[in-house]
Amino acid sequence: MSEASFARPRSEIFEYAGATIEMVDVTTLLAAARVNPVELLRRATWPAPVQRVDLTVSGADDPAGPVHVFTALISARAEPMSTERIRKLVLGQDPLGVLLAKRIAAGDPVATRIVDGVGTAAAAAYRKLGLDRPAGPAAGREPGVLADAAVGLQATVTYEEDGTVARLEARMPRDEVGPDHLRAFITLTLQAVIELTEPDALRGRRYVISREALPKVPVTTQTVTLDMVGGLADVVAELRQIAISFRHPEAMARWGARRPQGLLMYGPPGTGKTMLSRALANEIGADFREIRTPEILDKWLGGSERNIKQIFRDARRYRVPTLMLFDEFDSIVSYAGAGGDAASQALNAVAGIFKQEMNDLIEANPNVIVVATTNFPHRVDESLIRSGRFDVKISVPKPDEVSRAEIFRKMIRGLIAAHENPGFRMFADDLDPAALGVASTGMTGADIKEVLRRVQLAKAMQEARTGKAEPITQQELLDAVRNLR
Incomplete structure (x- = not known):
């Protein structure tokens, strides 16, 4: 295999509605989607009120045979019940409303007081009737179909009741799918975005459709993502599931599901456990807080216990998604329960406090996920990492x-x-x-x-x-x- 075939993948560039779209290594992307869902566009920026577009390509089995499923979720900001919105509702489009709007624009205080007085009463009525909840730009839209006749692709379009989310889905037989179908689905997705914004909203923007988001600056530990991790397909797939549970709290709440908040990664040195922790934080969009051994262990009696309590006290107050990494976990709580000397008793005390604080954190703050890594899992007391504290345990082996x-x-x-x-x-x-x-x-x-x-x-x-x-x-x-x- 030549260098050009694996390091410089082919790309296709096209334009739609003034935007430039680059599709990178589509054949590999579609092949990968047969095994695991491939997420695209999630880190792109969009014109208001669209906040995010999650575009996914995955494999599925239909009664007629295996298919590729193209899915796009377009999330848009709801319009608040502001003074401007109330004025629009009051004025309407009739001749009197147009006249009053002109008088308000000209600064007429009498017209302004009249309309705002009516608006205040209307706002009170809306609140009483429960109609003051913000409505998204897709509110009231009926389900429909968007199609690209040239390649025979049809996408069904549905909307959430509040109009803040539009969903597109298209299916193609696996043996027939190709780059043209992905291109068609992208254009249909952008068409739906335009319908929620303005005809020229995408002009001048650039979007890259790639299985791997390759930055134009050197990759550091701080910027690594799961797409950049090589050779750990099973581990990455499991971490993606955790990330999805954090990025969709509404689905978790609807089903009363508790997402995993404790994750133990273990394996030989150099296999990437710390890097994977950082990549998971970046995938979730979470702050990253690394707890090092010197921050906890203290030579003074009772100092280690106070330190671990303070770390978890701070964690209970985090108001944004946060990943707490306890690296070299065994050096903090190793051999808990063994020995009767002073050192063992100190470790036992730290381990006991960690157990209780971990229980309290899971109950108090669902925004936090605790990741512990170790090269020596046998040195960690099993009661510390039981299910309920560390629900997910992942072995990170040496690569084959x-x-x-x-x-x-x-x-x-x-x-x-x-x-x-x-x-x-x-x-x-x-x-x-x-x-x-x-x-x-x-x-x-x-x-x-x-x-x-x-x-x-x-x-x-x-x-x-x-x-x-x-x-x-x-x-x-x-x-x-x-x-x-």
């Missing part, structure tokens, strides 16, 4: 051959997106991620990141000394893998 190839692919693709430009190529055309996956047997994601760092540094030093350096080749990467062992 296929996973290592995927990690190389994603890391290299991220470097290309961040650093390459028309006058500079970072990687040569002979890269083979499968061969790199074989050569790096036993390595973790952290090891692979170090391989790339070493090669990047060598190239930078070569250019600094000689003024020129050729792109990184497959052999140079294989040599770096060998030297790291």
Whole structure:
């Protein structure tokens, strides 16, 4: 496999209603959707009153056979019962209303007092009748169908009663689906957005349709997302489910469901547990609070207990979604219940307080999710991590051959997106991620990141000394893998 085929995917660019849309690596996107839902557009910005568009491609089994399901949820802001809205309701479109509107615009105080007096009475009546709840821009719209006859795609359109959410759904047989169908569904989604805004609302905007959101700046731990994680498909899928439960509190409330608020991740060092925690926080849109061991353990009697109480006291007051990470969890509560010396008793006290505080937090603040990571799960007392405190327990293993190839692919693709430009190529055309996956047997994601760092540094030093350096080749990467062992 050449470098161009896995690091620089093909893209298609088209325009609709003045907006530029770029679809990246659609064939891979559609193939991935057969296994797990692929979410698109969620981080895009939209014209008011539209706040968010969740576009998803997934696989399903219909009676006639397997299909691809295209779904779009368009969330729009409701219009408040403001003075301006009340005036519109009072004035209406009849000749008297138009006349009064002109008098108000001209600053006539008498007309203003008359209309606002009627408006105050109308607002009181609305409140009494329960009609003062804000209505969204889609309120009163009937279900319908949007279609693209050229590719034979039809999308049903339905609306929530309050008009704040529009839902589009289209289905195509899996064997027939192709890039044209995704393009058609995107245009139908944008058409629905325009119907909730203005005809020119999308002009000048740009939207990227991609399975992986590749930033134009180097990826850091703070900016990583689940899309950027390579080689841990099962782990990522489970974390996505947790993220969905946090992003849709209305569905949780409707069913009386309690989303998981405790998550334990365990596995060998370097497998990405801390990175996954940060990616989950970014996926939820949550603040990230990392609790390090020195913040809790104190040499003075009773100090550790006070520290853990204060950490959870603060957590109960968080008013926005927050992920609290207890990294190296075993170093805080290891061997709880073992031994009778002073050190063991101190650990037992911390563990006991952690249990109670965790119980209280789950009851007091559903906005917080607690993530604990450890390399040594056998050192953690089972009562600490039982269901009800830590509902989800995920093993994060060392990557296998296929996973290592995927990690190389994603890391290299991220470097290309961040650093390459028309006058500079970072990687040569002979890269083979499968061969790199074989050569790096036993390595973790952290090891692979170090391989790339070493090669990047060598190239930078070569250019600094000689003024020129050729792109990184497959052999140079294989040599770096060998030297790291």
